[in-house]
Amino acid sequence: MTAAPPSNRPKINDNDTELIEAINSGQTEKFSELVRRYEQKLYNFGRRMCGDAADAEDLVQDTFLNVFRYLKDFRHETKFKNWLYRVAASTCIKKRRRSKFAPERELSLEEFVSGEEPGAAAQVPDWAQIPLEKLLNEELVQTLHQAILSLPEQYRMVVVLRDMEGFSTEETAQIMNISSTNVKVRLHRARLFLREKLKGYFAHGL
Amino acid sequence: MACDNPEHRHCLELFEKLSEYIDQELESETHRHVEAHVAECLACSACLQTLKQTIALCRQAGERSVPAAFSRKLHAVLQSTTKPPLP
Numbered sequence A: 001m002t003a004a005p006p007s008n009r010p011k012i013n014d015n016d017t018e019l020i021e022a023i024n025s026g027q028t029e030k031f032s033e034l035v036r037r038y039e040q041k042l043y044n045f046g047r048r049m050c051g052d053a054a055d056a057e058d059l060v061q062d063t064f065l066n067v068f069r070y071l072k073d074f075r076h077e078t079k080f081k082n083w084l085y086r087v088a089a090s091t092c093i094k095k096r097r098r099s100k101f102a103p104e105r106e107l108s109l110e111e112f113v114s115g116e117e118p119g120a121a122a123q124v125p126d127w128a129q130i131p132l133e134k135l136l137n138e139e140l141v142q143t144l145h146q147a148i149l150s151l152p153e154q155y156r157m158v159v160v161l162r163d164m165e166g167f168s169t170e171e172t173a174q175i176m177n178i179s180s181t182n183v184k185v186r187l188h189r190a191r192l193f194l195r196e197k198l199k200g201y202f203a204h205g206l
Numbered sequence B: 001m002a003c004d005n006p007e008h009r010h011c012l013e014l015f016e017k018l019s020e021y022i023d024q025e026l027e028s029e030t031h032r033h034v035e036a037h038v039a040e041c042l043a044c045s046a047c048l049q050t051l052k053q054t055i056a057l058c059r060q061a062g063e064r065s066v067p068a069a070f071s072r073k074l075h076a077v078l079q080s081t082t083k084p085p086l087p
Protein backbone atom coordinates (compact mmCIF):
# COMPACT_ATOMS: atom_id res chain seq x y z
CA MET A 1 0.00 0.00 0.00
CA THR A 2 1.20 3.50 -0.73
CA ALA A 3 1.35 6.23 1.85
CA ALA A 4 -1.88 8.06 2.47
CA PRO A 5 -2.09 11.47 0.84
CA PRO A 6 -1.74 14.36 3.27
CA SER A 7 -5.45 15.15 3.07
CA ASN A 8 -6.24 11.85 4.81
CA ARG A 9 -4.31 12.77 7.91
CA PRO A 10 -6.49 13.42 10.94
CA LYS A 11 -7.41 17.08 11.10
CA ILE A 12 -7.27 18.80 14.42
CA ASN A 13 -10.30 20.92 15.10
CA ASP A 14 -9.95 23.63 17.66
CA ASN A 15 -11.66 26.93 18.44
CA ASP A 16 -9.71 28.58 15.65
CA THR A 17 -10.53 26.16 12.82
CA GLU A 18 -13.67 27.88 11.65
CA LEU A 19 -12.08 31.32 11.73
CA ILE A 20 -9.03 30.14 9.79
CA GLU A 21 -11.17 28.49 7.12
CA ALA A 22 -13.13 31.73 6.75
CA ILE A 23 -9.93 33.73 6.32
CA ASN A 24 -8.54 31.20 3.86
CA SER A 25 -11.74 31.30 1.84
CA GLY A 26 -11.24 35.02 1.25
CA GLN A 27 -12.74 36.77 4.27
CA THR A 28 -9.41 38.38 5.07
CA GLU A 29 -11.09 41.07 7.19
CA LYS A 30 -11.48 38.33 9.81
CA PHE A 31 -7.72 38.14 10.25
CA SER A 32 -7.96 40.89 12.87
CA GLU A 33 -10.05 38.56 15.03
CA LEU A 34 -7.22 36.01 14.94
CA VAL A 35 -4.79 38.78 15.93
CA ARG A 36 -7.04 39.77 18.83
CA ARG A 37 -7.04 36.19 20.10
CA TYR A 38 -3.28 35.87 20.21
CA GLU A 39 -1.66 39.31 20.41
CA GLN A 40 -1.29 39.21 24.19
CA LYS A 41 0.17 35.69 24.22
CA LEU A 42 2.68 36.57 21.51
CA TYR A 43 3.54 39.91 23.08
CA ASN A 44 4.44 38.15 26.32
CA PHE A 45 6.42 35.52 24.43
CA GLY A 46 8.27 38.38 22.73
CA ARG A 47 9.00 40.19 25.99
CA ARG A 48 10.30 36.99 27.53
CA MET A 49 12.50 36.19 24.54
CA CYS A 50 13.74 39.71 23.66
CA GLY A 51 13.25 41.65 26.90
CA ASP A 52 13.03 44.95 25.09
CA ALA A 53 9.49 46.21 24.40
CA ALA A 54 10.29 47.50 20.91
CA ASP A 55 11.89 44.18 19.87
CA ALA A 56 8.89 42.31 21.26
CA GLU A 57 6.55 44.52 19.23
CA ASP A 58 8.58 43.86 16.07
CA LEU A 59 8.43 40.15 16.75
CA VAL A 60 4.64 40.20 17.18
CA GLN A 61 4.13 42.19 13.98
CA ASP A 62 6.52 40.09 11.88
CA THR A 63 5.00 36.90 13.22
CA PHE A 64 1.47 37.94 12.25
CA LEU A 65 2.67 39.05 8.81
CA ASN A 66 4.28 35.62 8.35
CA VAL A 67 1.16 33.90 9.65
CA PHE A 68 -0.97 35.77 7.13
CA ARG A 69 1.46 34.90 4.34
CA TYR A 70 1.57 31.19 5.17
CA LEU A 71 -1.90 30.58 6.60
CA LYS A 72 -3.00 28.81 3.41
CA ASP A 73 -0.30 26.20 4.05
CA PHE A 74 -1.56 25.43 7.54
CA ARG A 75 -2.90 21.86 7.36
CA HIS A 76 -4.55 21.63 10.80
CA GLU A 77 -2.15 18.82 11.75
CA THR A 78 -1.50 20.53 15.07
CA LYS A 79 -3.47 23.05 17.09
CA PHE A 80 -3.33 26.44 15.41
CA LYS A 81 -1.74 27.90 18.55
CA ASN A 82 1.20 25.48 18.24
CA TRP A 83 1.68 26.34 14.58
CA LEU A 84 1.55 30.04 15.47
CA TYR A 85 4.30 29.56 18.03
CA ARG A 86 6.34 27.67 15.50
CA VAL A 87 6.16 30.67 13.20
CA ALA A 88 6.97 32.98 16.13
CA ALA A 89 9.94 30.84 17.21
CA SER A 90 11.53 30.80 13.77
CA THR A 91 10.83 34.52 13.28
CA CYS A 92 12.51 35.18 16.62
CA ILE A 93 15.57 33.06 15.85
CA LYS A 94 16.04 34.68 12.43
CA LYS A 95 15.73 38.16 13.92
CA ARG A 96 18.26 37.52 16.63
CA ARG A 97 20.76 35.96 14.23
CA ARG A 98 20.62 39.14 12.23
CA SER A 99 21.17 41.35 15.26
CA LYS A 100 24.03 39.60 17.01
CA PHE A 101 26.88 37.41 15.97
CA ALA A 102 28.06 36.00 19.28
CA PRO A 103 28.09 32.20 19.18
CA GLU A 104 25.61 30.52 21.49
CA ARG A 105 27.01 29.44 24.81
CA GLU A 106 26.29 25.88 25.91
CA LEU A 107 25.37 25.23 29.52
CA SER A 108 26.91 22.12 31.01
CA LEU A 109 25.60 20.25 34.00
CA GLU A 110 29.00 20.50 35.65
CA GLU A 111 28.72 24.22 36.16
CA PHE A 112 25.73 23.64 38.39
CA VAL A 113 27.32 20.79 40.28
CA SER A 114 30.45 22.54 41.48
CA GLY A 115 28.81 25.64 42.88
CA GLU A 116 28.81 24.77 46.55
CA GLU A 117 31.42 23.44 48.94
CA PRO A 118 30.85 19.77 49.70
CA GLY A 119 29.76 18.93 53.20
CA ALA A 120 27.88 22.18 53.65
CA ALA A 121 24.88 21.67 55.89
CA ALA A 122 22.14 20.33 53.69
CA GLN A 123 18.78 21.81 54.41
CA VAL A 124 15.90 23.18 52.43
CA PRO A 125 16.40 26.96 52.25
CA ASP A 126 13.63 29.24 53.47
CA TRP A 127 12.76 30.59 50.05
CA ALA A 128 11.83 27.13 48.81
CA GLN A 129 9.38 26.67 51.65
CA ILE A 130 7.55 29.97 51.66
CA PRO A 131 4.18 29.83 49.85
CA LEU A 132 4.43 31.40 46.40
CA GLU A 133 1.83 34.08 47.02
CA LYS A 134 3.91 35.39 49.92
CA LEU A 135 7.13 35.16 47.95
CA LEU A 136 6.07 36.80 44.70
CA ASN A 137 6.56 40.52 44.37
CA GLU A 138 7.53 42.91 41.62
CA GLU A 139 11.23 42.78 42.47
CA LEU A 140 11.33 39.00 42.35
CA VAL A 141 9.48 38.92 39.03
CA GLN A 142 12.02 41.41 37.66
CA THR A 143 14.88 39.26 38.93
CA LEU A 144 13.38 36.22 37.28
CA HIS A 145 12.89 38.02 33.96
CA GLN A 146 16.48 39.25 34.03
CA ALA A 147 17.69 35.73 34.79
CA ILE A 148 15.67 34.35 31.87
CA LEU A 149 17.15 37.00 29.57
CA SER A 150 20.67 36.04 30.60
CA LEU A 151 20.12 32.44 29.48
CA PRO A 152 21.53 31.49 26.07
CA GLU A 153 18.68 31.73 23.56
CA GLN A 154 18.14 28.01 22.92
CA TYR A 155 17.74 27.39 26.63
CA ARG A 156 15.63 30.47 27.14
CA MET A 157 13.14 29.44 24.50
CA VAL A 158 12.73 25.97 26.00
CA VAL A 159 12.08 27.23 29.51
CA VAL A 160 9.75 29.98 28.28
CA LEU A 161 7.69 27.51 26.24
CA ARG A 162 7.62 24.78 28.88
CA ASP A 163 7.42 26.61 32.20
CA MET A 164 5.87 29.94 31.27
CA GLU A 165 3.69 29.29 28.23
CA GLY A 166 2.65 25.83 29.41
CA PHE A 167 3.51 23.71 26.35
CA SER A 168 4.32 20.02 26.82
CA THR A 169 7.70 18.49 26.01
CA GLU A 170 6.32 17.11 22.73
CA GLU A 171 4.75 20.41 21.73
CA THR A 172 7.93 22.32 22.53
CA ALA A 173 9.92 19.86 20.42
CA GLN A 174 7.58 20.48 17.48
CA ILE A 175 7.59 24.25 17.89
CA MET A 176 11.39 24.41 18.03
CA ASN A 177 11.94 21.59 15.55
CA ILE A 178 14.26 19.68 17.90
CA SER A 179 13.96 16.26 19.58
CA SER A 180 12.09 15.69 22.85
CA THR A 181 15.33 14.50 24.43
CA ASN A 182 16.94 17.77 23.49
CA VAL A 183 14.03 19.69 25.03
CA LYS A 184 14.45 17.78 28.30
CA VAL A 185 18.21 18.30 28.47
CA ARG A 186 17.97 22.01 27.77
CA LEU A 187 15.03 22.46 30.13
CA HIS A 188 16.84 20.89 33.05
CA ARG A 189 19.91 23.05 32.53
CA ALA A 190 17.85 26.19 32.08
CA ARG A 191 15.97 25.49 35.30
CA LEU A 192 19.22 24.87 37.18
CA PHE A 193 20.59 28.14 35.82
CA LEU A 194 17.51 30.02 37.03
CA ARG A 195 17.66 28.26 40.36
CA GLU A 196 21.25 29.49 40.83
CA LYS A 197 20.19 33.07 40.08
CA LEU A 198 17.30 32.81 42.54
CA LYS A 199 19.57 31.33 45.19
CA GLY A 200 21.85 34.34 44.75
CA TYR A 201 18.91 36.72 44.98
CA PHE A 202 17.60 35.15 48.16
CA ALA A 203 21.04 34.88 49.72
CA HIS A 204 21.28 38.68 49.54
CA GLY A 205 17.69 39.71 49.48
CA LEU A 206 15.87 37.89 52.27
CA MET B 1 25.00 20.23 49.42
CA ALA B 2 25.95 16.61 48.97
CA CYS B 3 23.82 16.43 45.84
CA ASP B 4 26.20 18.95 44.35
CA ASN B 5 29.23 16.99 45.49
CA PRO B 6 30.73 15.05 42.56
CA GLU B 7 31.95 12.38 44.95
CA HIS B 8 28.46 11.44 45.80
CA ARG B 9 27.86 9.62 42.52
CA HIS B 10 24.45 8.32 43.25
CA CYS B 11 23.15 11.78 44.08
CA LEU B 12 24.80 13.08 40.94
CA GLU B 13 22.97 10.57 38.76
CA LEU B 14 19.71 11.65 40.30
CA PHE B 15 20.60 15.31 39.92
CA GLU B 16 20.39 14.80 36.16
CA LYS B 17 16.90 13.35 36.39
CA LEU B 18 15.24 15.76 38.78
CA SER B 19 13.44 17.78 36.11
CA GLU B 20 12.03 14.67 34.48
CA TYR B 21 11.04 13.47 37.93
CA ILE B 22 9.15 16.69 38.64
CA ASP B 23 7.51 16.55 35.20
CA GLN B 24 6.47 12.90 35.72
CA GLU B 25 8.37 11.91 32.60
CA LEU B 26 10.43 9.06 34.08
CA GLU B 27 9.56 5.39 33.72
CA SER B 28 7.76 4.20 36.82
CA GLU B 29 10.70 2.19 38.12
CA THR B 30 13.11 5.11 37.88
CA HIS B 31 10.48 7.41 39.31
CA ARG B 32 10.10 5.21 42.39
CA HIS B 33 13.86 5.00 42.71
CA VAL B 34 14.23 8.80 42.79
CA GLU B 35 11.30 9.10 45.17
CA ALA B 36 12.83 6.63 47.62
CA HIS B 37 16.23 8.31 47.49
CA VAL B 38 14.87 11.81 47.98
CA ALA B 39 12.87 10.62 50.97
CA GLU B 40 16.04 9.70 52.81
CA CYS B 41 18.66 12.09 51.39
CA LEU B 42 18.24 15.60 52.76
CA ALA B 43 20.65 17.08 50.23
CA CYS B 44 18.72 15.78 47.23
CA SER B 45 15.47 16.72 48.89
CA ALA B 46 16.73 20.30 49.26
CA CYS B 47 17.78 20.26 45.61
CA LEU B 48 14.36 19.05 44.59
CA GLN B 49 12.52 21.66 46.65
CA THR B 50 14.50 24.60 45.27
CA LEU B 51 14.06 23.33 41.73
CA LYS B 52 10.31 22.89 42.22
CA GLN B 53 10.03 26.38 43.65
CA THR B 54 11.96 27.80 40.68
CA ILE B 55 9.51 26.16 38.28
CA ALA B 56 6.52 27.33 40.33
CA LEU B 57 7.83 30.91 40.17
CA CYS B 58 8.14 30.70 36.37
CA ARG B 59 4.56 29.44 36.10
CA GLN B 60 3.23 32.20 38.32
CA ALA B 61 5.27 35.09 36.95
CA GLY B 62 2.20 36.51 35.22
CA GLU B 63 1.49 38.23 31.93
CA ARG B 64 1.67 41.82 30.84
CA SER B 65 -1.14 43.32 28.85
CA VAL B 66 -0.38 44.57 25.37
CA PRO B 67 0.24 48.34 25.31
CA ALA B 68 -2.88 49.92 23.78
CA ALA B 69 -0.89 52.12 21.40
CA PHE B 70 0.98 49.14 20.03
CA SER B 71 -2.19 47.11 19.61
CA ARG B 72 -3.80 49.92 17.58
CA LYS B 73 -0.73 50.23 15.38
CA LEU B 74 -0.52 46.46 14.91
CA HIS B 75 -4.15 46.18 13.81
CA ALA B 76 -3.74 49.12 11.43
CA VAL B 77 -0.60 47.67 9.81
CA LEU B 78 -2.13 44.23 9.45
CA GLN B 79 -5.39 45.59 8.12
CA SER B 80 -3.63 47.42 5.32
CA THR B 81 -1.54 44.35 4.47
CA THR B 82 -4.34 41.82 4.54
CA LYS B 83 -6.82 43.84 2.53
CA PRO B 84 -7.43 42.10 -0.79
CA PRO B 85 -6.26 44.16 -3.80
CA LEU B 86 -8.97 46.22 -5.47
CA PRO B 87 -10.27 44.72 -8.72
Ligand SMILES: [Zn+2]
Pocket: B002, B003, B010, B011, B037, B041, B043, B044, B045
Ligand atom coordinates in the same frame (compact mmCIF):
# COMPACT_ATOMS: atom_id res chain seq x y z
ZN1 LIG C 1 21.16 12.33 47.42
